[in-house]
Amino acid sequence: MERQSRHPPFVQRLLLVVVLLGASLASSADAPQRLVSLVPLGPVKQEYLERVAQEIQARVDVQVRIEPQRELPEEAFYKPRKRWRAERILDALDAQVPEGAWKVVGVTEAEISTTKGDILDWGIAGLGNIGGTSCVLSAFIYKKHSKTQEVLLRRLGDLAVHEFGHTLGFTHCEVEGCVMADAKGKAVKSADESSGQYCAQCLEKLSPEDRALIKPQP
Ligand SMILES: [Zn+2]
Numbered sequence: 001m002e003r004q005s006r007h008p009p010f011v012q013r014l015l016l017v018v019v020l021l022g023a024s025l026a027s028s029a030d031a032p033q034r035l036v037s038l039v040p041l042g043p044v045k046q047e048y049l050e051r052v053a054q055e056i057q058a059r060v061d062v063q064v065r066i067e068p069q070r071e072l073p074e075e076a077f078y079k080p081r082k083r084w085r086a087e088r089i090l091d092a093l094d095a096q097v098p099e100g101a102w103k104v105v106g107v108t109e110a111e112i113s114t115t116k117g118d119i120l121d122w123g124i125a126g127l128g129n130i131g132g133t134s135c136v137l138s139a140f141i142y143k144k145h146s147k148t149q150e151v152l153l154r155r156l157g158d159l160a161v162h163e164f165g166h167t168l169g170f171t172h173c174e175v176e177g178c179v180m181a182d183a184k185g186k187a188v189k190s191a192d193e194s195s196g197q198y199c200a201q202c203l204e205k206l207s208p209e210d211r212a213l214i215k216p217q218p
């Protein structure tokens, strides 16, 4: 799932200028590796966190740090369905970015949802702010529908690459097999049809600085 930035266009342009300025000041040769923070929200199996870290690092040249566990933000709880609103989780992650983190990936085993078109509360596997800082992944749907642990981990890994891609600025992509395909409400099917890779069309949208971070893909 994707979430448009809430900044009005002029703020986006301003941010872009600031980002470009920052990029031109940093020399790429000796720039320290960028940091991605994984934040467990509620109890999360260590192997889930490790798989998410591994899949992101296999595609992007970043350091991944697993942060101490946090509680799910109370204000995100949606009482009528007893699950958690993903966009509010993203706001809470944005409001408390771990020191030095470039991107933040929240990981939870709790059920999450958001508004999708006319549907007020729609269960989802993940949500990412497009070109933003934060995304959130839930293992809930995959735990329910995966026959083996390995299948679950593969799907969760694919989801991680997808939602992280939104934070890089990617929107949904039509190219067959691209990891940025729209799940169209079918998180399991979508993960199973994915190549797990960002396609060439997606990568073209990146700034040269960000494209340099993407590892060559098989
Ligand atoms: Zn998406």
Ligand SMILES: [Zn+2]
Residues within 6 Å of the ligand: 173, 174, 175, 178, 179, 180, 198, 199, 200, 201, 202
């Ligand atoms: Zn693509």
